[in-house]
Amino acid sequence: MATPVSPSLSKLNSGPLPSPPLPEGAVVARKLAGASVAWKDLTVTIKGKRKYSDKVVKSSNGYALPGTMTVIMGPAKSGKSTLLRAIAGRLHHSAKMYGEVFVNGAKSHMPYGSYGFVERETTLIGSLTVREFLYYSALLQLPGFFCQKKNVVEDAIHAMSLGDYANKLIGGHCYMKGLPSGEKRRVSIARELVMRPHILFIDEPLYHLDSVSALLMMVTLKKLSSTGCTLIFTIYQSITEVFGLFDRICLLSNGNTLFFGETLACLQHFSNAGFPCPIMQSPSDHFLRAINADFDRIIAMCKNWQDDHGDLSSVNMDTAVAIRTLEATYKSSADAAAVETMILRLTEKEGPLLKSKGKASTATRIAVLTWRSLLIMSREWKYYWLRLILCMLLTLCVGTVFSGLGHSLSSVVTRVAAIFAFISFTSLLSIAGVPALMKEVKIYASEESNQHSGAFVFLVGQLLSSIPFLFLISISSSLVFYFLIGLRDEFSLLMYFVLNFFICLLVNEGLMLVVVTLWRDIFWSILTLLSIQVLMMLAAGYFRIRNALPGAMWTYPLSYIAFHTYSIQGLLENEYLGTSFAVGQVRTISGFQALRSAYDISPDSNSKWENLLVLFLMVVGYRIFVLVLLRFCVGKKKSVLKIFQFNVDKTNTR
Template sequence: MEEIQSQSDLYRSSSSCASSPTSRVPSSHFFYVRKPGSLRQPISFEDSPEWDDPDARMEYEAGGVGGDSINDAAATPISPSLSKINSGSMASPHVPEGAGGSAVRKIAGASIAWRDLTVTMTGKRKYSDKVVKSSNGYAFPGTMTVIMGPAKSGKSTLLRALAGRLPPSAKMYGEVFVNGSKSHMPYGSYGYVERETELIGSLTVREFLYYSALLQLPGFLFQKRGVVEDAIQAMSLSDYANKLIGGHCYMKGLRSGERRRVSIARELVMRPHILFIDEPLYHLDSVSALLMMVTLKKLASMGCTLVFTIYQSSTEVFGLFDRICLLSNGNTLFFGETLACLQHFSNAGFPCPIMQSPSDHFLRAINTDFDRIIAMCKKWQDDNGDFSAVNMDTAVAIRTLEATYKSSEDAASVETMIFKLTEREGTQLKSKGKAGAATRVAVLTWRSLLVMSREWKYYWLRLILYMILTLCIGTLYSGLGHSLSSVATRVSAVFVFVSFASLLGIAGIPSLLKEIKIYGSEASNQHSGAFVFLLGQFLGSIPFLFLMSISSSLVFYFMVGLRDDFSLLMYFVLNFFMCLLVNEGLMLFIACLWRDVYWTTLTLISLHVIMMLSAGHFRIRNALPKPVWTYPLAYISFHTYSIEGLLENEYLGEVFAVGEVRSISGYEAIRGDYQISPDTSSKWRNMLVLLAMAFGYRLIVYVLLRFGLNKNVSARLLLCHRKNNSSR
């Protein structure tokens, strides 16, 4: 304790102001200043006028949730801090137009309380597998509760535990109550916004939210427009509703603040009772951060329960929070109202220096990363002057704050409140139903088509590249004629066309990876599933792939001068279409495995080269070495089936004159250059194999997505690489 005392004294002397928050000069710039006239009173959890009568609050809690969200929320009280803002005791930031202006509909919130919540991660951490330790807390409807702490302190894990979205490697102990009952939160009753959400750049905000609503909600199309407009209004996005999220050549896309609000709006279309947001201010500048928080405050005032994590905030933003849960290394250093947190730090001997943001102060006091800087400063101190301002030992500060909190009235009040919230069960949250699988497939297919029609870089440019490649091959192999001597060259032309055109398909990797990322973000919120995604992606890609196959095939067919027969031409187009479908499936498979552009591209190029080598052109298939090259490579290479089918299409039934009297069949003519079957139905068998491969690859992708077997191989490789580096 002596050590703690001396550290506290040291800190007092080093800080620019040793006063407690109660003696701080009130400033209209600080949102957390108390009402005039109450400055001399100590700040405590019970101070807030709205919470004077806990029983009255409990009555509200029991009755305020469930049923029709729009009607029930009329009873939602305004949060204490909001009332402070409204009462004029706090400087209120300007609320943007549409951030909750006039006729925004109400949302019924739900109370959430957690007791003794501990989360462990199996075998992942160095010293202890406990990521969150015995956390207690609660959140009311109409309020913003923030989980704050340094990096890796367990903020996101606590948030995920509350939302019931922990990864399989995590185990949760303790209890989470929603409206007083321990039941699982059903689909649609809560929203969860990840730290980074993938949006579709080629859709406007309104379109993106509309398709998202169609994926999420049951019911008729026209009913979704209302919820989308409400979400747009609630997140202050009216000015951006018709803008493309990613922009285009002449217009910039949305900035990170707006993008973040779009990702929150996506969850709002379900009108969730509770909204969990992981780092709403992630990568936002101070203006965007304030706008985001004001918008969220408005959302909370509509009745929604907001729980989110934050690493750091400005003073203005901090003043908007209702409650704070301060974590350090999984330990709760404080839970309660934001004002009371300042008092808590002051009581523990770490008053917030004047002119310093409370959030900066809290993090400065409890972030152990500062210890390294202190060590560095101590080394420099002798030579370079005074570094006493950064002398606070965070380990000591954390121990003091934890001990002070455990024995404080604040901790006791939290337990009392949790007891009251859980003593009787309130209204159970009900699922609002999901959109049907057929609707989802239709929506995803249509959305895919729309995106493809707008993404010129990945689709239209690819089409142009295909045309250029086909023109190159066509001119290179033009004027071959139909004599026996041209057979070998024609085989080469077909091989080059199939191989290079499929290789060019790799240009579509970035767009495929984007689609997979969007699927990941939608699937984690149960807006989509593996089957629905794959079917939508498959159906959506058909028109584009068909357009590519028909345009390229026609150019190649006529420039090289293949047999003049409509049915043969149609087979050629179909065969090449199948080839592109298989290639797309293979690309999807590798992309799902790696989830990384570089590794996916590298793997695909290597695979394509190996498949070209084993396709029977460079060396006839009969002559290929049996192990590896024939079994399995020649059989798993889709090039083999496509080229064989195309050559059977071209040469079976054809007769070549040899001299004046003798003639040989097409089969005999090609036998020395490429191995084909004499059976006329063989070309259809090859087509069937290609079709089976196209579905086969997608089936593998389904298994990967459905059972999460990929686990991001590239991330694991990176981890291994880092471990190797650090062990050296």
């Protein structure tokens, strides 16, 4: 007896599913030149990825044509994203690829700008509007004039139906709500469209979207593909209306290709294998139910209910049997032969090679990143302006506690305590900027993966944009502290105090960048920085003179790598060298002698500049360290936390 078919599937079998109404904003201004993509015998191995085999993708064949949507579907850990990355040439360093990928019939690497790749989870800048975000992305990616880039941005907004949201902040602000998840996903895709790519790869475009947002997304992508762009993306499951919009489907399970061909033919393939789609069930749900081994754990539970709750034959389907049957049926089918024939046709003659569209210059990228960061700082009140306010409040507290000291011999020890408290506590308070730095590193990682930015460009832009903000903190806090405490009333000494504190903040910012880049986790970064700051405060020479510290660890190396040591020492030399104090009515002692018992400083008048030079070298040194980390850790998507988790998982597996 034939299995009845749902009305929606009857429409699919009798013809193409009617598309939902298309939004006006989905119409793009100009056509896009697509490119054909074919992959043959594609195998990907990743050592340690799976317990039973290193092969994540096994001998996959397929193709994608201009103006079509090709979807790679399968359950979790079936190799969807790995296959997508292999086709795009974006595999991680630990993966090895075997087989061939052809673009317009040629085995050539896709150059910059010829394709776009949208990750499953992308980092957007919440304090920018959609139009601003895309415009800055265009400035980073494209060479040429500003007016041309504005036109490209408007085309991208139009193509992804974002016209109603163009002037809204992506992440919201104060009482304003940010964009819904569906619109944020479309912004991520629009960022890649500013390059007007021939091929667009998207990893899970429906990730975390509800059914309405998913349908709108797929309708928009369908309209985009109709302009000529070649779309290849992964998907976990979809509703029937969305399924009807696909042109071709590649079905994977455990790295094996169970089907490749037109969407309607996939339904027939399942029916021929003995697994027809039941009435009132989405085709994608049925496919994934049949090939997802996780459902085997549910079968035992359902067997106990079958007698009381009727027929559960669809649930009791043996997944292992279904996978073997579907794979064997496909290999011997006309669909598999048709794929091989089509790949042969696409690769027998080379078409036009894809060419790079050029990049923005390094100077342009640095200028864009600097200006964009300044704009973000002016709007992110929680991370930047609140930090300035807290520094001012802390300075007022320290200043009022130590106010009215005067310039006497008896005030020397207390003045040392005041300067130590000012430098140490403001450095400790700077840890409040970790979330902002974490966002910057994540934005860099997202842009670097698509070659929109680079480690040197990001680092210089971040440094230049942070200088005005840190200088504002240093001059405002220094002026309040300097006059509340009553330090020496000389302009040159005041300027040295401001400069010393400013460079101290730059060093601290570099240290924070190092830790954030290593961990890429807010909790562990803050915990690490707190520990480092406390150790540096202990070794700075206030609680115990540096020469009297235990030699192992505390003197060498801690007291020499603690920036507190050089900042406080320079400020004390700035305050006390060249002064004298009266002892009784006859004898006087120098400032160096008065301070010698409280803090270890040098009697040389140039020593304060030497301390400033050491701080400046620390600024450079930390940035160089960050540059290395950005290139070798963030570029390879490694972090201390990920390495630790990987080792734990490996140990548990053993």
